[in-house]
Amino acid sequence: MTVYEFAKGLILEAGNNVKKIMKEDIEIETKSNPNDLVTNVDKATENYIFENILKTYPNHHVIGEEGHGHDLNNVTGVVWVVDPIDGTLNFVHQKENFAISIGIYNDGQPYAGFVYDVMNDALYHAKVGEGAFENENRLPEIKSTTLSTSIIGINPNWLTKPRLGELFKPIVEESRSARAYGSAALEIIHVATGKLAGYITPRLQPWDFAGGHIILNEVGGKGTDLMGDALSIYEPSSIVMANKQLHAELIEQHFQKNNEIIGLLQQRLKNK
Numbered sequence: 520m521t522v523y524e525f526a527k528g529l530i531l532e533a534g535n536n537v538k539k540i541m542k543e544d545i546e547i548e549t550k551s552n553p554n555d556l557v558t559n560v561d562k563a564t565e566n567y568i569f570e571n572i573l574k575t576y577p578n579h580h581v582i583g584e585e586g587h588g589h590d591l592n593n594v595t596g597v598v599w600v601v602d603p604i605d606g607t608l609n610f611v612h613q614k615e616n617f618a619i620s621i622g623i624y625n626d627g628q629p630y631a632g633f634v635y636d637v638m639n640d641a642l643y644h645a646k647v648g649e650g651a652f653e654n655e656n657r658l659p660e661i662k663s664t665t666l667s668t669s670i671i672g673i674n675p676n677w678l679t680k681p682r683l684g685e686l687f688k689p690i691v692e693e694s695r696s697a698r699a700y701g702s703a704a705l706e707i708i709h710v711a712t713g714k715l716a717g718y719i720t721p722r723l724q725p726w727d728f729a730g731g732h733i734i735l736n737e738v739g740g741k742g743t744d745l746m747g748d749a750l751s752i753y754e755p756s757s758i759v760m761a762n763k764q765l766h767a768e769l770i771e772q773h774f775q776k777n778n779e780i781i782g783l784l785q786q787r788l789k790n791k
């Protein structure tokens with residue numbers, strides 16, 4: 520069995536476990552602030568994925584939101600970047616619109632991406648160079664758009680911040696419209712399936728974007744930080760994921776012209 524096939528089976532199994540445990544009481548704790556939640560399901564799912572990977576592949580490394588591998592940096596070999604529940608607030612409040620996300624890298628190069636929309640039983644997956652799929656169906660290449668004909672994904676909370684609002688409001692204004700779904704992994708998938716033309720956020724952790732980014736690349740999309748630089752799986756970044764034409768327009772017409780705000784943002788990401 521290839522690592523790709525193993526990962527596919529593992530994420531589906533993990534999703535089935537989530538469906539079972541969520542029927543019982545969900546235990547909620549707060550992390551860095553009262554709106555930053557984690558549940559017993561996040562922790563149990565990360566442990567389940569971690570233990571099964573290492574049972575089968577003792578030499579692989581795992582980076583997970585809920586504590587695994589946060590000290591890793593530039594390791595050689597296979598690295599799994601795992602978010603056991605992306606969209607925890609949705610999970611707690613809506614019991615849907617959340618995903619399990621996995622990106623797998625080999626010697627720093629992307630190998631395969633997985634985003635499992637658990638409640639819709641839709642597994643998005645891609646092995647680099649072999650196309651992206653929703654369950655068994657191949658996803659077509661995404662279409663080019665301009666901002667004025669695009670629906671973009673962006674969380675409205677960012678528009679309430681003084682400097683970030685300055686950066687993002689003109690983009691929302693110029694777009695056809697904006698949406699927020701509350702799971703970065705699913706929003707990147709919405710770009711990969713053409714439901715959104717682009718997704719923008721000033722701060723994401725590698726486990727939020729790793730799986731989706733690999734899938735998006737396979738359908739001709741592009742993901743970088745807001746300066747247009749490559750993303751790292753070892754640190755948080757600002758994020759723009761879009762079809763290539765919209766990506767270029769956003770970088771050239773909006774972000775590069777606001778490099779002072781983005782410079783401050785990058786500095787804050789580094790210091791946290």
Ligand code: 2AM
Nearest residue numbers: 604605606607701702703704722723724
């Ligand atoms: P999570 O549910 O795994 O925490 C919500 O808009 C999206 O942003 C979710 O994908 C959420 O991931 C992520 N998110 C929430 N708080 C974050 C933070 N402080 N840094 C980075 N990503 C965050």
Ligand code: CA
Nearest residue numbers: 584602604605
């Ligand atoms: Ca999470």
